[in-house]
Amino acid sequence: MIEFYHVFKQYVKDQYALFDISLSIQKGEFVFLTGASGAGKSTLLKLIFKEELPSKGQILVNSSNINLIPQKELYLLRRDIGIVFQDFKLLANRTVYENVAIPLVVRGEKKSAIDKMVIKVLAQVGLSHRKNYFPTHISGGEQQRVAIARAIVGNPKIVIADEPTGNLDTELSIEVFRIFEKINANGITTIIATHDLHLLNMFPKRTLKLEQGKFTSSTPTGPAEVTL
Amino acid sequence: MNLLQSTLNNAFISISRNKLINFLSFGIIAFTLLIFGIFNYLSYSLETFANEFSKNIEAIFYFKDNVEQPEIDLLLKKLKESLLVEDVTFSSRDQAEIAFSRQFPELKYILSEFKTSPFPASIEVKFKQEYNIGTKVISFIEDIEKLSIIESKQVNLDWAQKVMAIKKFISLVGMFLSMILIFVSAFIIFNLIKLNIFYRKEEINIYRLVGATDWYIKIPFIIEGALLGFFGSIMACGLLFITLKLFPAYATFMYNIFKDMISFKNIPLILFLRLLLLGTGIGLLSSYISVRQFLKN
Numbered sequence A: 001m002i003e004f005y006h007v008f009k010q011y012v013k014d015q016y017a018l019f020d021i022s023l024s025i026q027k028g029e030f031v032f033l034t035g036a037s038g039a040g041k042s043t044l045l046k047l048i049f050k051e052e053l054p055s056k057g058q059i060l061v062n063s064s065n066i067n068l069i070p071q072k073e074l075y076l077l078r079r080d081i082g083i084v085f086q087d088f089k090l091l092a093n094r095t096v097y098e099n100v101a102i103p104l105v106v107r108g109e110k111k112s113a114i115d116k117m118v119i120k121v122l123a124q125v126g127l128s129h130r131k132n133y134f135p136t137h138i139s140g141g142e143q144q145r146v147a148i149a150r151a152i153v154g155n156p157k158i159v160i161a162d163e164p165t166g167n168l169d170t171e172l173s174i175e176v177f178r179i180f181e182k183i184n185a186n187g188i189t190t191i192i193a194t195h196d197l198h199l200l201n202m203f204p205k206r207t208l209k210l211e212q213g214k215f216t217s218s219t220p221t222g223p224a225e226v227t228l
Numbered sequence B: 001m002n003l004l005q006s007t008l009n010n011a012f013i014s015i016s017r018n019k020l021i022n023f024l025s026f027g028i029i030a031f032t033l034l035i036f037g038i039f040n041y042l043s044y045s046l047e048t049f050a051n052e053f054s055k056n057i058e059a060i061f062y063f064k065d066n067v068e069q070p071e072i073d074l075l076l077k078k079l080k081e082s083l084l085v086e087d088v089t090f091s092s093r094d095q096a097e098i099a100f101s102r103q104f105p106e107l108k109y110i111l112s113e114f115k116t117s118p119f120p121a122s123i124e125v126k127f128k129q130e131y132n133i134g135t136k137v138i139s140f141i142e143d144i145e146k147l148s149i150i151e152s153k154q155v156n157l158d159w160a161q162k163v164m165a166i167k168k169f170i171s172l173v174g175m176f177l178s179m180i181l182i183f184v185s186a187f188i189i190f191n192l193i194k195l196n197i198f199y200r201k202e203e204i205n206i207y208r209l210v211g212a213t214d215w216y217i218k219i220p221f222i223i224e225g226a227l228l229g230f231f232g233s234i235m236a237c238g239l240l241f242i243t244l245k246l247f248p249a250y251a252t253f254m255y256n257i258f259k260d261m262i263s264f265k266n267i268p269l270i271l272f273l274r275l276l277l278l279g280t281g282i283g284l285l286s287s288y289i290s291v292r293q294f295l296k297n
């Protein structure tokens, strides 16, 4: 489903954000990506949806080499991946409902279909009562859940979240992780970057650990089935 | 349908957002097209005027002395076949002499001094009086004059020719001015779209990340440019109409002749159509260039 072959990433010369990364994540897996701040977590995630390009190495997503996807067809890859950004990336001048609807609107879906899906995912993340609010008028935890709702509204095959509990207290963080577990239970491959060790212990899943751009020696980079 | 609707919506939202600069570019487009329209109209009127003036055109062409009859016959045939010509009368040297002596019997004795007729052979051409052919007739006459068998011509057309010269000059000035203004408008729209792209950078980025196609992102900006051009040209049409309706009143007061010369009565519809097309075209093209440049990725 997602495979990295000897991937390197340099933003600046002689400095590797990622160094010789190989990994394989199976369809439907739940994977944590962990490591200190600056270890390369965000970079690794951005490579998956081609927001950044690798300096070296090959990346396969849904068995297509994303290096070879032309700019004009990049949208097809993006439609397969739901992304929860570290900074949420919600539009301040749109309501919760409108923000969540964006991925469907850009696909040209019918209004009725959009309405059905948005209502459904807002209920799923427990935000039905906030649908007409603007992002600035709801709490950080709620904004986080709006971002999650937007990531899953388009029925993606993969959901990626970059430190989704970064600004939340423990109780809200657990709630958010429960939502991801439910998403994963529907067969969606789920990859979450976090450095919250407490939560990692509470949710024992396959964990990839980065240290200065490399996987630590104890990190099993193959699919979970193989390592168990 | 939904896609089109949301595209149009976005375009309108972004027009209403930067009101001042949109108003500015709207104004400059309207002004540009107004100037273009006025000059267009002026040259149209002058041409109409020249055409009216050149009704009842008659031309007499005098042949050179040594011209042979077959050559004359050939020209006569050509003239009779022309769609512009109403009637052709040939008069030979002898006929010219007879006509002279008939008209001035007391000068008849002068002619006896000559062995052959001193008058050149000539053809008198009457042109059709149809509306709108005057300018064609003028160039037709000029063509005939250039023939090697023709010595000289006599035409009642000096006025019309002068008007045509003025028309050419005005067209040239108009074209020059319009080109500069069109360039300025295009530059302003180009920058306006650029500004809007930067203004919506965050939104565009999100659209890209959730799987919008390139065209979904680009088209609203292009439509925005086209709409600006379109509404600018509608404004220009209105202004042109008012100008052309008001100016004659002023002109009557100031110069009666001028008013007669330029018939403000009928404004041709094609002129408005041209303005609309030009305005929309400018908007479309300059926003397209802007999008190409600033929405690469």
Ligand SMILES: Nc1ncnc2c1ncn2[C@@H]1O[C@H](COP(=O)(O)OP(=O)(O)O)[C@@H](O)[C@H]1O
Residues within 6 Å of the ligand: A011, A012, A016, A017, A035, A036, A037, A038, A039, A040, A041, A042, A043, A044
């Ligand atoms: N756009 C960028 N330009 C230059 N350096 C960057 C950029 N993004 C990340 N980096 C560098 O790459 C390394 C990894 O960063 P990042 O992937 O954000 O780590 P993490 O998400 O684990 O905190 C850091 O040293 C960071 O400074």
Ligand SMILES: [Mg+2]
Residues within 6 Å of the ligand: A041, A042, A043, A086, A162
């Ligand atoms: Mg990060």
